[in-house]
Amino acid sequence: MVYRQNWGCASEEFRSDTPFLGAESFIRKIRNTKMQSAYINEIFTSLQGEGIYQGVKQIFIRFAGCNLDCDYCDTPESKVKSVKCKVEGEKQEIINPVSSKDLIDLLTHNSSFITHNLGYFHSVSVTGGEPLLQVNFLEELVPQIKKLGLKIYLETNGTLPQELKKIVSLIDFIAMDIKLPSATGKDLFSEHYDFLSVLRSPDGSVGTKDEQISKLANQPTSQPVKIFVKIVLTKKTLDEEIKKSINLIKTVDPEIPLVLQPVTPSNGRLIGDPSPHRRPADEAWPKRRGVYPPERKRILSWATLAKNSLNDVRVIRQKHKLWGVK
Numbered sequence: 001m002v003y004r005q006n007w008g009c010a011s012e013e014f015r016s017d018t019p020f021l022g023a024e025s026f027i028r029k030i031r032n033t034k035m036q037s038a039y040i041n042e043i044f045t046s047l048q049g050e051g052i053y054q055g056v057k058q059i060f061i062r063f064a065g066c067n068l069d070c071d072y073c074d075t076p077e078s079k080v081k082s083v084k085c086k087v088e089g090e091k092q093e094i095i096n097p098v099s100s101k102d103l104i105d106l107l108t109h110n111s112s113f114i115t116h117n118l119g120y121f122h123s124v125s126v127t128g129g130e131p132l133l134q135v136n137f138l139e140e141l142v143p144q145i146k147k148l149g150l151k152i153y154l155e156t157n158g159t160l161p162q163e164l165k166k167i168v169s170l171i172d173f174i175a176m177d178i179k180l181p182s183a184t185g186k187d188l189f190s191e192h193y194d195f196l197s198v199l200r201s202p203d204g205s206v207g208t209k210d211e212q213i214s215k216l217a218n219q220p221t222s223q224p225v226k227i228f229v230k231i232v233l234t235k236k237t238l239d240e241e242i243k244k245s246i247n248l249i250k251t252v253d254p255e256i257p258l259v260l261q262p263v264t265p266s267n268g269r270l271i272g273d274p275s276p277h278r279r280p281a282d283e284a285w286p287k288r289r290g291v292y293p294p295e296r297k298r299i300l301s302w303a304t305l306a307k308n309s310l311n312d313v314r315v316i317r318q319k320h321k322l323w324g325v326k
């Protein structure tokens with residue numbers, strides 16, 4: 001019964017009157033171009049550098065286009081549709097839009113991927129940009145990737161619950177961000193709440209509030225996919241935003257791990273870092289947008305606060321740039 005009370009209060013609390021603009025028009029545009037093909041920014045192999053699966057070897061498919069404009073975005077090039085999709089850095093290029101057949105051919109014939117048995121990879125990271133903006137393509141692509149014996153790891157900004165619903169049964173891991181108003185200029189708690197609610201519902205449906213309450217009363221609390229939530233912390237992060245995020249996760253399921261990730265200064269470049277992946281634009285970032293990590297004591301106080309309500313709370317910095325990999 002306590003769960004019901006929390007659900008009712010929180011669902012209202014996380015609702016916003018601000019309409020969520022941008023995603024619909026982008027999706028319409030993609031649907032009207034060419035069926036079952038997608039704009040992809042790049043495909044490459046690397047180590048996962050964020051969250052609780054840090055260090056696993058993955059194939060990354062970075063989708064082009066995003067419905068947000070986070071001030072700490074470290075992949076601004078992925079927000080626009082490019083003519084070409086890079087493969088393994090500059091080694092190869094394919095022309096956008098890419099069909100699912102092109103992609104599967106690449107995974108099964110390109111030397112970067114077949115040098116190893118595909119089973120060598122932990123999973124395929126479907127990332128962006130925001131990959132769910134091209135969900136019709138994912139509906140076609142993901143089953144084909146799974147037929148190769150690969151698992152799917154979705155990296156998402158957690159704002160498109162209806163799109164998630166279409167493919168949630170095909171996903172093995174989800175790294176979902178909570179995007180704070182101080183970083184995006186938008187209140188997205190309602191979208192995040194609905195997104196997590198899809199994950200709590202075994203049949204992938206969001207349903208009405210009453211239906212959700214009824215499901216909560218009748219279903220076990222186990223997750224259909226392995227999910228964790230990540231929040232990027234900056235100097236602009238507010239205590240109230242963290243409290244609201246913690247309350248949101250607790251309301252859906254306090255077992256969902258929360259990763260607090262202080263924003264990586266200078267795009268991960270440490271002084272003297274010889275990383276070949278540093279781009280000229282990195283020099284201007286984050287100073288250009290005024291983004292800096294918060295003080296250590298604030299990070300620790302948020303971690304303590306979160307641990308009072310959630311069972312698995314970790315402070316983890318981004319590592320891939322530190323490791324000198326993409």
Ligand code: SF4
Nearest residue numbers: 066068070073129157
């Ligand atoms: S959601 Fe991701 S890709 Fe989009 S602007 Fe934010 S950080 Fe960049």
